[in-house]
Structures are given as structure tokens and as C-alpha cells.
Amino acid sequence: LTSITDEARIALANLTDFASGMIAPSVRLGVTGLSRAGKTVFITALVHNLVHGGRLPLFSAAKSGRLAGAHLEPQPDDAVPRFDFEAHVERMVVGRVWPDSTRRISELRVTINYESASHWNRRLGRGQLHLDIVDYPGEWLLDLPLLARDYARWSAEAVELARLPARAAIAGPFLAALEGLDPDGAEDETVARRLAALFTDYLRAARADTHALSTLPPGRFLMPGDLDGSPALTFAPLDVARDRAALPKSLAAMMERRYDAYRDIVVRPFFRDHFARLDRQVVLVDALQALNAGPAAVEDLRHALGDILEAFRPGRASWLSSILTRRIDRILFAATKADHLHRSSHDRLEAILRRLVGSAMERAAFAGAAVDVVALAAVRATREATVTRDGERLPAILGVPAAGETIGDTVFDGTAEAAIFPGDLPADPDVLFRQVAAGAAAGGAPAATASLAPDVSFVRFRPPRLERTAEGVTLSLPHIRLDRVLEFLIGDRLT
Numbered sequence: 001l002t003s004i005t006d007e008a009r010i011a012l013a014n015l016t017d018f019a020s021g022m023i024a025p026s027v028r029l030g031v032t033g034l035s036r037a038g039k040t041v042f043i044t045a046l047v048h049n050l051v052h053g054g055r056l057p058l059f060s061a062a063k064s065g066r067l068a069g070a071h072l073e074p075q076p077d078d079a080v081p082r083f084d085f086e087a088h089v090e091r092m093v094v095g096r097v098w099p100d101s102t103r104r105i106s107e108l109r110v111t112i113n114y115e116s117a118s119h120w121n122r123r124l125g126r127g128q129l130h131l132d133i134v135d136y137p138g139e140w141l142l143d144l145p146l147l148a149r150d151y152a153r154w155s156a157e158a159v160e161l162a163r164l165p166a167r168a169a170i171a172g173p174f175l176a177a178l179e180g181l182d183p184d185g186a187e188d189e190t191v192a193r194r195l196a197a198l199f200t201d202y203l204r205a206a207r208a209d210t211h212a213l214s215t216l217p218p219g220r221f222l223m224p225g226d227l228d229g230s231p232a233l234t235f236a237p238l239d240v241a242r243d244r245a246a247l248p249k250s251l252a253a254m255m256e257r258r259y260d261a262y263r264d265i266v267v268r269p270f271f272r273d274h275f276a277r278l279d280r281q282v283v284l285v286d287a288l289q290a291l292n293a294g295p296a297a298v299e300d301l302r303h304a305l306g307d308i309l310e311a312f313r314p315g316r317a318s319w320l321s322s323i324l325t326r327r328i329d330r331i332l333f334a335a336t337k338a339d340h341l342h343r344s345s346h347d348r349l350e351a352i353l354r355r356l357v358g359s360a361m362e363r364a365a366f367a368g369a370a371v372d373v374v375a376l377a378a379v380r381a382t383r384e385a386t387v388t389r390d391g392e393r394l395p396a397i398l399g400v401p402a403a404g405e406t407i408g409d410t411v412f413d414g415t416a417e418a419a420i421f422p423g424d425l426p427a428d429p430d431v432l433f434r435q436v437a438a439g440a441a442a443g444g445a446p447a448a449t450a451s452l453a454p455d456v457s458f459v460r461f462r463p464p465r466l467e468r469t470a471e472g473v474t475l476s477l478p479h480i481r482l483d484r485v486l487e488f489l490i491g492d493r494l495t
């Protein structure tokens, strides 16, 4: 008799699960940011903390004990690669190395069970929310302006930009290849491939640590996804006038055809099939890297963020607004890797990011969407401590610098813990942005590339060792302000 009752209970539970699965609401959360901003680490840490009951005091559902648990479930979209959560956790927790970064779009569904806060809802039973996280390179959003430009106009603008002082040196080989190349000459695959490669090298060099320039499409040239090497990615701008039509069979005509293909088979499908379906969005920003690289990089990051925001608030007459069926109603900008700073600088980092996106937000004129800004560390690789030096007590951060990192003459081997004096961010964002304006106006001069946070240490640390409790349970990944992020992004859906 007992076994029949059990079976009946299981059947009933399954039925309930099925029914609630049918009616459980879902939130599609986009996570984006330029390459190395911290998307992979962020998603892995967010999900790990949800699934393993992390310390989340500012997340009201967790604080009030209403969070009943979270688990992974098969994602709703069969054609999108799954975010490789388990492999990323394994690398971080077991290997204590950072996971492989985002190269393409991927998705993960976390299902959250919770007790409703309100008496009325509680009578309806336990609540369930599917959180569908969609990870995609921020570079892809920068392609949106291409939809409003034909090949000739894009070419003219791109070549003009490459000739600016801050870029001319890194664009040298590409610009040299353009010299003496006749856009009216016969189409030629070898020339197309060589130019595309040189143009890509230039875009990549602009992104590298020393320059940290970031604004340039085509996004797939930096993050090709599965399309690497295809003709739709084998084109480059030519030195042509904005309004000139390409001659049939010419090199310019070949480039134009491929540019059009890129827009049709790469850019539009991404916006239509993925972007247009998001409910909420996190934009991760490595502001510390830009501050370290100097005014030109900060100015450039500001432009890139402005371009990214255009996607969230497209003009009424644009193609994108015509296909948006739902609207993104919450957007969070997050400065990542705050564990490189002492606690006293977290609010300063937040203020700097607010200024960085502030003007872009005004330009994009957000109506309706709630926007917030936070400084966070998805994974906190350091601890704070006070170190006495020459009789003076100084705030320090302790962490294990990755193998090969250096401070002064010390080269780290990736095993020893070191105390580092992290330095301060400038207290007044106004002073900082005056420096940015002056430095950026200096063009390619050294002032454009002098670090804006020279005192801040930018050593790369290894991921932290996870502590075990007396019961042998491994605690979840430590973080800074991830709970505030969760509260803003989904708190209202768990009431």
C-alpha cells in the first residue's frame, strides 16, 4: 500500500512540476560587455551563488529566507549553445584558473524556487521563476549602426577614423595596403583576404591592453563566433568617396556584396532572434583597464558605451525598433573586478562608471527602463588586511598573483600570497573627466595614454581557494555586491 501511495505522490509531484513549468514565468537576462569585461566569470559566479546558497544579504528573497533553492534546467532554445557552467566552475574552483572567455552566444536556464512574500500569493503555493541567461559579446551590439550605412559610407568613415592620430600608428599596415589600391580594379579574393586580415589586426591592436581603444565594428571581426573565414567576414573598407557607386566586377563591388551579406546573414538575425527577445540586461564594463590605459581609452570606452546604448533605445524609424516586440525594462551597468581595489574605492568606481554612462544615457533618452550602476567583483580573488609598514598601518589587499605577474622587481610564481597596497581612485569624478577631456584632446601625445589611476595595482590574481566548513561542505564563490545585482535584476519577480 505504501509503495502505491509513494508512486501516487511522485506522479502528483511530477504533474505539479509539469503544470508549474507550464505556467512558471521566465525572465530573459542578457549579459554583455566587451571582450574580457568579465561576462563568463560573472555568469558562472551568479549561478554558482544561486545554486549553492551563497551569502546574499542584499538580495531580499535570500535575506528573508524565502529562497527555497535553485537548479539548472534544460534551456528553452535548442539552437543556441549551452553556457558551459560546469566546465567554468571546475576551472575556477578546482584548477583555480580563470575560465575561457565568451567567444559566441550561449544560454543557461536557472530555475529559482521561492516562497512568496505576500500572504495572498503564498496561498497559491510556492513560486518558481525561470531565469534564462543569454551571454553574448558586446562587440556584436556595435554592429547596429552598420544597418543604417551602405558600404561606401561605412568605408569612408572607417578609413577616416583609422587616420586619426590616436589610431594611425596601429592602423599603419592596413593604411599602407590601401595606398595604391584601386577600388575600381578587378575583384580579387587574395586582395580581399589580405585586406580583411590587416583590418582585423588593426581592430585587434586597438583593443589590446596598451591601447584599450574599443569602438570599432564589424563586431564579428573581433568575435567571429562560428563564421570565421566565411566570405561574409572577408571584407574591409576601401578608400572610396561616401556617395560613389561601385563599378560592376570591381574590388569595391566585391567588398560591397560581402558587407551586405554580413548585414543580412549575421547582424540582422542576431538582433531579431536574440537581442529583441531580452527582458533585462547587464552591461559589464572593465573601467579599471581603461583608467589604467589613460584618457584616450576612457574617452573611447565612453563612445563604445554610447553605441551600445543605442541598441537599447533605437530611433523610432529604425529597423530595430520595428522588430522589438518586448522592451528591456531594466538595465544594469556594472564595473567589474572591484576586488582589485580597497573597499573605500568601490563607491568611487561606481561614481566614475555613472559618469561614463551618464551622458550616453541622456543621449539615448531612456523613458521607462530602470537603469542602475554598480561596482562589483563577481569573484572576489582578494581579502582586505591592514599591514604595518615603517610603523604606519596601511590598508592592503591579499591575494595570490597569477604566475608571471610582476610588481617592481618581484616576479610571482602563482603560489605565494602577496599583500598589495591597492592605491586609491580619484575621489572627484569631475577632476578625472577634466583630465580625460584634456588628455583625449592631446591626440596621440603621451598625455592621452598616461594612466589615470597610477596608484592602483592591476596585478592579475588567481581565483580564490574555496573554504570548507566543518561539515565538509564547500562554500560558494565569494563576491562583492553580487547580491545587489540580483536584487535589482530579479528581486521584483520573486515577491
Ligand code: GDP
Residues within 6 Å of the ligand: 033, 034, 035, 036, 037, 038, 039, 040, 041, 042, 098, 099, 100, 101, 102, 336, 337, 338, 339, 340, 376, 377, 378, 379, 380, 381, 460, 461
Ligand atoms: P569575458 O570576455 O567578458 O567573458 O571575460 P571573462 O569573464 O573571461 O574575464 C576576463 C578576465 O578578467 C578573467 O580571466 C579574469 O582574469 C578577470 N576577471 C573577470 N572577473 C573578475 C573578478 O570578479 N575578479 C577578478 N579578480 N578578476 C576577474
